[in-house]
Amino acid sequence: MADVTPPWPGTGDTPPWPGTDDTAPGASGDDWAITDEEVVRFTSDLIRIDTTNRGGGDCRERPAAEYVAERLADAGLAPRILESAPGRANVVARVPGSDPAAPGLLVHGHLDVVPADPANWRVPPFSGEVRDGMVWGRGALDMKNADAMVLALVRAWARTGRRPKRDIVLAFTADEEDSAAYGAEWLVREHPGEFEGCTEGISESGGYTHHARTVSGRPVRLYPVGAGERGSAWLRLTAHGTAGHGSRRNPDNAVGALAGAVARIHEHRWPIRLTPVTRAAITEIGAAVGVKVDLDSPGFVAERDLDALLERLDPTSRLVAGTVRNSANPTMLDAGYKVNVIPESASAGIDGRVLPGAAREFEETLDELTGPAVEWAYQHRSDPLVSPVESPTFAAMRSALLAHDPGAHVVPVCLSGGTDAKQFAALGITGYGFTPLRLPADLDHGTLFHGVDERVPVDALRFGVRVLDRFLTSVD
Numbered sequence: 053m054a055d056v057t058p059p060w061p062g063t064g065d066t067p068p069w070p071g072t073d074d075t076a077p078g079a080s081g082d083d084w085a086i087t088d089e090e091v092v093r094f095t096s097d098l099i100r101i102d103t104t105n106r107g108g109g110d111c112r113e114r115p116a117a118e119y120v121a122e123r124l125a126d127a128g129l130a131p132r133i134l135e136s137a138p139g140r141a142n143v144v145a146r147v148p149g150s151d152p153a154a155p156g157l158l159v160h161g162h163l164d165v166v167p168a169d170p171a172n173w174r175v176p177p178f179s180g181e182v183r184d185g186m187v188w189g190r191g192a193l194d195m196k197n198a199d200a201m202v203l204a205l206v207r208a209w210a211r212t213g214r215r216p217k218r219d220i221v222l223a224f225t226a227d228e229e230d231s232a233a234y235g236a237e238w239l240v241r242e243h244p245g246e247f248e249g250c251t252e253g254i255s256e257s258g259g260y261t262h263h264a265r266t267v268s269g270r271p272v273r274l275y276p277v278g279a280g281e282r283g284s285a286w287l288r289l290t291a292h293g294t295a296g297h298g299s300r301r302n303p304d305n306a307v308g309a310l311a312g313a314v315a316r317i318h319e320h321r322w323p324i325r326l327t328p329v330t331r332a333a334i335t336e337i338g339a340a341v342g343v344k345v346d347l348d349s350p351g352f353v354a355e356r357d358l359d360a361l362l363e364r365l366d367p368t369s370r371l372v373a374g375t376v377r378n379s380a381n382p383t384m385l386d387a388g389y390k391v392n393v394i395p396e397s398a399s400a401g402i403d404g405r406v407l408p409g410a411a412r413e414f415e416e417t418l419d420e421l422t423g424p425a426v427e428w429a430y431q432h433r434s435d436p437l438v439s440p441v442e443s444p445t446f447a448a449m450r451s452a453l454l455a456h457d458p459g460a461h462v463v464p465v466c467l468s469g470g471t472d473a474k475q476f477a478a479l480g481i482t483g484y485g486f487t488p489l490r491l492p493a494d495l496d497h498g499t500l501f502h503g504v505d506e507r508v509p510v511d512a513l514r515f516g517v518r519v520l521d522r523f524l525t526s527v528d
Contacts, residue, residue: 084518087208091513092187094123094200096180098163099189105164105229109137113226116163116196117141120224123203127210131222134243140226140234144246147206147220154528156219158253158481160472161199162228162235165191172504186507194501195256197508198487199224201516208521216524221250228472231432236475250481252445257467258485259453259519260512261460263493264368266342271493273460274340275453276371278485279446280329280466281474283436285404285414287380289313290397291426298392307387309425310398314382316421317402322377324354325407329466332441333372337365340461370498374468378414380404401431405468408436434474438466439482445527449486452523456515457490488519 098116105111114135120143121131131145141163149156168177168190175181175188182188187197202222209215223246227235239246258278266272291313293306326334331347338345343364346352358376362369384401388394406414422428440446441464450462465485473483489512491497500506 083208083212086211087204087517088514090207091200091204091517092182092510094203095187095192095197095508095513096182096189098196098199099180099187099191100178102178103164104167104190105227106167107230109140109234111164111227111230111234112139113163114139114141117143117224117226120163120199120203123207124222127207129206132246134239136226136234136238136242142226142235142239143222143224144239144243145222146246147209147216147222149218149220150215151217154218155251156221156247156249157216157524157527158221158223158247158250158476159202159524160223160225160236160253160255160476161195161202162225162256162472163196163199164226164229164235165194165196166229166502168504168506174505175507177506182510185510187510187513188505188507190506192500192506192508193497194506195487197489197513197516198256201487201513201520205517205520205524208517214525217526217528219249220524221247223247225472232472232475236472240475240478244479247476247479247481250479252482252484253473253476254449254484254486255471255473256485256487257469257471258465259449259488259516260497261457261489261491262368262371262497263491264341266340268342272340273457274337274368274371275457275460275462275488276333276465277446277449277462278467278471278483279439279441279464280327280375280408281437281470281483282375282378282405282407282466282468283411284432284434284470284474285380285406285430286432287402287404287418287428288431289400289402289422289426289428291399292397293394295396296394298394302394305394306396306398307394309423310385310387310400313422313426314385314400316423317380317418318382320380320417320421322379322417324358324376325378325410326354326358326376327408327438327466329438329441329464330372330375333463333465334361334365336461336463337368337371340463341365341368371463371465375407375466378404378406378410378417379468380414380418402428405470406436407466408438411436434470435477437474437477437483439484445484448523448527449484452519452526453488455522456519486523488516489513490515
């Protein structure tokens with residue numbers, strides 16, 4: 053591959069922060085040059101393998117799993133391809149650590165991606181093209197980039213003879229973009245022994261650059277690290293009524309009853325519930341941008357004052373705004389087959405997300421909002437997560453990021469959505485969102501997840517491998 057190192061996007065020059073030491077014990081500049089080439093190539097190659105997950109079992113991760121397994125085997129590992137159904141493949145491998153007494157650490161990433169309509173993209177979404185210093189395509193951020201970083205890193209360890217302190221269990225999973233039924237959920241149920249000894253894990257949705265400004269206007273870089281997740285509560289609402297002619301009045305109209313329930317759910321304002329992780333996030337973000345925050349002040353009432361505080365933190369508030377409340381968003385409607393026929397039933401889909409400790413409140417509120425004429429049930433649910441912020445592992449993630457971006461601030465956050473970490477939590481594995489990426493200010497990371505023109509800077513991939521290397525070889 054030709055050298056694709058670009059000017060820093062948006063500046064026409066080099067990255068606007070201090071350079072860092074890219075060496076590691078036992079690794080030379082030539083070693084890093086190989087790794088730098090591989091991480092870009094692997095990202096492109098994985099994007100070219102179309103693993104679109106359309107839900108309902110419609111996906112085939114097997115070709116990507118075979119690609120991953122081949123590169124792990126080349127690094128001297130013994131990967132296992134574990135297929136939960138025809139074509140629905142997962143890969144698991146273990147990297148032995150130098151300290152047999154240390155607990156294992158799980159590093160997991162999913163192989164499937166959400167759909168992409170080529171008509172809307174500037175670059176074909178499954179091309180993996182390198183253009184303007186970026187690798188383009190579906191999965192460039194979510195999360196074939198992370199899969200590629202892990203592959204490139206363990207191959208670098210094999211070349212140099214370096215080893216992490218802890219056993220590292222690698223899991224490349226299927227079906228994360230749907231329910232995890234063919235992926236992490238199945239692995240946890242059918243192959244728990246693969247994760248024996250693991251106490252903690254890292255995966256997506258954390259460790260990337262979030263650009264902000266202090267109240268005085270000075271640029272500041274934040275790196276949010278996931279230390280919690282809202283639980284998933286995908287619901288199916290169903291209303292039953294009396295079928296009839298569309299021209300006649302029908303007070304027992306299932307569509308009307310369902311529409312009323314959906315409208316009430318849409319309009320409901322959930323109360324504020326601050327978890328320990330979100331409290332820490334707001335406090336540390338405030339300190340980074342120069343806004344005084346005292347959530348324990350006797351004069352501070354969250355239900356009254358929090359929204360105003362978040363406005364003062366804007367736009368950085370988006371790191372926490374989605375995790376201060378439960379939520380329930382109508383997403384699907386299904387009723388009727390002809391305009392002049394009142395159907396006997398109607399249904400709707402609701403995407404609910406639940407904060408730690410708020411499940412009972414969520415369910416009681418849904419009972420009230422749906423009323424007696426509409427039933428609701430879980431289609432899929434997973435428990436929320438909370439991971440300790442004051443832990444040696446979080447400290448090691450912070451240290452690894454700051455070693456490569458010394459002027460930045462690392463802050464804990466609760467994720468508004470969910471990851472496979474929820475599935476692995478059933479094995480007692482504490483999960484963190486940590487896929488390090490150094491991003492320019494003009495690249496909106498959040499809008500590219502599941503969005504059009506998904507892409508990742510080449511420089512971000514190379515930064516990420518170095519941060520992962522430092523973290524995984526130093527964490528106790």
